[in-house]
Amino acid sequence: MNLSGQGRMRMLVSVRTVEEALLAAKGGADFIDLKEPRAGALGGLPTGLLRDIVQSLRAVGSTLPISATIGDLPIEHLPAVMAQVHAVAACGVDIVKVGITRTAEPATACRALDALAASGHAIVPVFIADQGVEPQVLAHAAALGPALAGVMVDTQDKRAGSLFDVMTDDALRQLVGVLRAAGRPVGLAGALRLRHLPALAALAPDFAGFRSAVCVGDRGAALDAGCLHALRQALSAH
Template structure:
């Protein structure tokens, strides 16, 4: 019977929590690949929450990973931009995608919810027209506008992430109530894509992460010896991956 209601994609739970680890250069990327990281994420941690690496560096990292680990899953950020800079963001998406990454991550700040919604709609259209796998990263320090959650879920993106801009104020799970995070994960998963959580996450967050059941979690601070702008620590990386199982 046709009820007249829109079809809703079935909710799918992940079989395990996968790890995304952010790296800044070829050496870190190869280290992460050798350790068995699920997704290797290219960004500059010294240049903001989603600092973008130079295009030449992205291309060099991709080439090294494809030569050493052809099946590696690689994402890269476009850098930190205001939501209103839609045209510039879309041009950067094209340039980052041309470096050969599998997914291009775009931060969606919430300072101007209307501009954020417009940017999500524009990115969804760009992804459909170009075939680029665009992953919106909703910046959730101060909450998310419901219209932006709805737009991200309806955009047909392969994945949507939640992250924080301020890495010094505790992890995402410390910044937002568990019930709120659970509602966002559920709403985004109904869009049919994967859901990722990030934002100064630490090994102590793993029990709460498993309860929220995202598809993957993003880490940088947890696998560095001290400041996230310093290099990866092999022991911390190994311990995190072991804890993830």
Template sequence: MTRLLASVASLEELTLAARGGADILDLKDPKAGALGAWPLDSIISAVNMAHRWSARPPLSATVGDLPMDSAIVSQRVVQTWACGVDYVKIGLLPSGDPAACVAALAPEAQRGTRIVAVLFADLWTDANRLLPDLAQAGFAGAMLDTAGKGTGGLLRHKTRDKLARFLSQARGFGLLTGLAGSLRLDDIPTLLPLAPDYLGFRTALCADGNRGGALDSAALAAVRDAVPEQPLTG
């Protein structure tokens, strides 16, 4: 079954998304890029807040739009995981040496750090080729997203068949799967039958589709109604 991932930009939005039934709460600053990171102290505050709830969705946190430098990537993943989140999301770019970054993160993944690789559909033509490396390194999951939020949503960059192949191959390697990238409410009927583990939203959850604006409870409710709700897990 597919879960709803809601990207939140503040502690207030964290609470709103949890109350609105999001299955995964994703700590991300949309004004700081495709995978804009929260400050580490704010991530800790979010984790502490969520732990006071009687039940909570898992928390993920992005590490920012980083260059494909294995030392920089590894340091940021270690720092973010130490904040106490359930997943760390790292964007992998075709420029630089993404394979070296994956290899450098293998020791962390094998120590229990749950890392989700984000591959950008508008930058990669062959993102699937990294899936075996991600699985061998011990990554928890892989998802497709978009880097350029002004260039159209995920379905503009990848056909439904290409998305299906990505998901099938990732599942075959035992990876959690996700789709995101300026998804709209009317994309959901197309993507749900592909059965990703989660669909990620920001733009569709904000008033007037402004991803840099505030989360809107009515928009969240509309997306929640369109994605069958899942039981909470820690």
């Protein structure tokens, strides 16, 4: 699974229902991301619903890459994490996303990354940036190379603001640089809205993840076609 933007920033849209997934696919998303936004940064959907969404997208001829989260499971509980990785992958998604928080000891997080890289699935570790990103763990993820499909950064507490409120531009630039130097596709997310597009364009990630920007009001509201269209147009302009 190639997540490289190949010179343009691609749009990942998070959805939680069949209807939202079809709307996102029709509205110009480059990736469809399956999650429950009301259950945390990586809130997971039931496996039955994951299968339904995948089958519905494929039934209408969509070939867009589909990712899904495993839920907000502590990476320290590696057996439970790996069991959920396999269960989510079995639903037919192309990419499985797994959260990496700084609360885990670096050695523990690195061992988890090794296990994820050896899982046989296309894995994207998602570094939760609220408490910063541990450089040692990020470097380890970068060093795993193509064993990981890519690396993403997101935020947990959306009420605290966007990714740009949690991390400085310099820190984000350095993070993207580390991953780019290792040839790893990189994605950025975290309560991103239209006003953040110039800053995103300056960082030039391979893809950016959106939920807040495509809902009217709270990110827990339903996906909105007008917001989706506005975001697609704005991204194309950048």
